[in-house]
Amino acid sequence: MLSAIEFSGREAVSPAAWKKALATAVRDPDDLIDRLGLPEGLREGARRAARRFGLVVPLGFLDRMRPGDPDDPLLRQVLPLGIEEDEAEGFVEDPVGDREAVLLPGLIQKYEGRVLLVAAGSCAVNCRYCFRREFPYGETPRGLEAWRPALDRIAADPTLSEVILSGGDPLVLSDAALEALVAALAEVPHLARLRVHTRLPIVIPERVTEGLIACLRGTRLAPFVVVHANHAAEIAGACAEALTRLVDAGVPVLNQSVLLRGVNDDASTLVRLSERLLELRVLPYYLHQLDPVRGAAHFRVSEERGRELVEELRRRLPGYAVPRYVREVPGAGSKVPL
Ligand SMILES: *Cc1c(COP(=O)(O)O)cnc(C)c1O
Ligand code: SF4
Numbered sequence: 001m002l003s004a005i006e007f008s009g010r011e012a013v014s015p016a017a018w019k020k021a022l023a024t025a026v027r028d029p030d031d032l033i034d035r036l037g038l039p040e041g042l043r044e045g046a047r048r049a050a051r052r053f054g055l056v057v058p059l060g061f062l063d064r065m066r067p068g069d070p071d072d073p074l075l076r077q078v079l080p081l082g083i084e085e086d087e088a089e090g091f092v093e094d095p096v097g098d099r100e101a102v103l104l105p106g107l108i109q110k111y112e113g114r115v116l117l118v119a120a121g122s123c124a125v126n127c128r129y130c131f132r133r134e135f136p137y138g139e140t141p142r143g144l145e146a147w148r149p150a151l152d153r154i155a156a157d158p159t160l161s162e163v164i165l166s167g168g169d170p171l172v173l174s175d176a177a178l179e180a181l182v183a184a185l186a187e188v189p190h191l192a193r194l195r196v197h198t199r200l201p202i203v204i205p206e207r208v209t210e211g212l213i214a215c216l217r218g219t220r221l222a223p224f225v226v227v228h229a230n231h232a233a234e235i236a237g238a239c240a241e242a243l244t245r246l247v248d249a250g251v252p253v254l255n256q257s258v259l260l261r262g263v264n265d266d267a268s269t270l271v272r273l274s275e276r277l278l279e280l281r282v283l284p285y286y287l288h289q290l291d292p293v294r295g296a297a298h299f300r301v302s303e304e305r306g307r308e309l310v311e312e313l314r315r316r317l318p319g320y321a322v323p324r325y326v327r328e329v330p331g332a333g334s335k336v337p338l
Contacts (some may be wrong), residue, residue, distance in 0.1 A: 013206050013208065017206035018204050018206040018209070021060060022204060024059055025057055026056075026059065026062060027055055027056055028055070029047050029049075029050045029055050029332065030064070032055060035062065036067050036075065038068065045082020045083070046079065047080075048086065049080030049081055050080040051085040052085070053128070053295065055078065055080055055126060056078075056122075060203070060204060061074065061125060061234075064233055068314075073230070073231045073233060073262070073311060074231060074234060076126050076176045076263050078126065079128070080128065080288045080300065083297075085295070085297075086295075088196075091292045092292065093293070094134070094292055094293075095291040096131050096330055097110075097331060098131075102182070103150075105149040106118045106140035106147070107153060107154075107290060110333075112159065112333065113161050114162040116163075116164040117137045117164065117166065117170075118137070118166060119167055119168070120167040121137030122168050122169070124172060124199065125203040128295065128296060129258055129260060129284045130293065130296075131328075132168075133293055133295060134294070140168075143177075144180045147181065151184050151185070151188075154188055160188075161192045161193060163194055165181070165195070165229070166177035167198075169197075169199055169200055170196055170197070171201075179215045182216075193221050193224065194221040194224070195224045195225075196223070196225045196226065199257035201227050201239065201246065202235065205237075206238070206242075208246055213245065217251070224251075225246055225252070225254070226253075226285060227255050227282070228255065228256050229255055229273065230258060230260060230273070231263055231264050232269070235280070240280055243280045246279045246323070247282065255282050255283070255284055256287075257323065258288045259287055259289060259290060259306050260290065261300060262298075267312040270313055274313070274322070284321055286323055287325045287326070288326060289306060289325070289327040291328055303338055306338060307325070324337060325337065325338045
């Protein structure tokens with residue numbers, strides 16, 4: 001266990017700060033356009049697209065964007081665009097076959113040995129390319145009692161060794177709710193690992209509280225945190241400190257990215273991202289081929305281009321800094337290497 005002493009000497013993070021950051025996130029496209037001084041021509045499309053999939057951008061993430069630049073790589077990830085409404089061949093509502101893999105509401109299994117719990121129905125940031133843009137979160141359980149059937153199902157399946165808390169973003173749950181869920185999982189004897197898939201340490205770094213770290217360190221399950229950043233400019237200031245708090249506490253942190261046109265589809269950008277992660281002792285895990293979800297066709301990068309980029313990464317980076325370039329294929333037994 002971490003003692004309070006190990007934390008002293010470092011600036012304490014107020015346990016309430018992240019909730020405030022979540023509550024004050026920009027959710028109105030007009031507000032986003034005004035704050036960043038973006039071209040007026042974007043306004044109509046942004047309003048329309050945000051009606052289909054809401055805009056959410058925490059102010060601390062917005063601060064890392066260049067004002068007045070519609071091509072800023074962080075902005076592109078979150079800015080609703082009129083072209084999201086264009087039909088694109090092969091871009092569908094549920095591109096990864098999530099619906100067929102639902103065992104029970106909120107419990108998804110595609111791969112042997114690990115199950116995914118949709119632990120929360122919302123995120124701290126809405127990424128326009130998200131493959132769960134249209135996931136029916138309304139059907140997922142809320143609160144420990146509602147989770148009971150899923151927990152019983154996990155307990156009844158000794159082939160499972162790992163639970164992945166996903167979402168939405170599991171770290172929008174309070175520390176108390178997380179602790180209760182983790183405690184219930186730790187009671188299942190055949191579980192060995194707990195994985196948390198989250199973007200909060202990137203977009204609201206204040207979420208990495210002492211309470212969260214205590215929860216991850218305090219469980220008998222081996223904890224792994226998988227964050228999601230696509231560009232080195234995301235990992236600035238408080239975000240770097242948050243990742244360092246996790247790593248210093250002995251929690252392994254991995255990163256997954258999505259290959260996105262206009263965000264990170266060139267080798268130097270990907271090299272800088274990996275180098276930035278390594279500086280912070282975070283390992284690049286996956287580089288995902290974009291899932292063809294309706295509304296995200298403008299982010300598409302061809303697999304051929306993706307393979308060229310990864311080859312260049314192999315030349316320029318140590319092997320452990322090159323993420324695995326993968327695609328999700330509905331029905332496949334794992335992510336498929338490209
Ligand atoms: C991606 C995914 C996982 C995790 O796969 P790993 O290769 O172990 O990282 C697990 N379950 C589901 C449903 C997934 O989509
Ligand atoms: S944080 Fe993850 S789950 Fe949430 S919108 Fe972004 S990609 Fe989707």
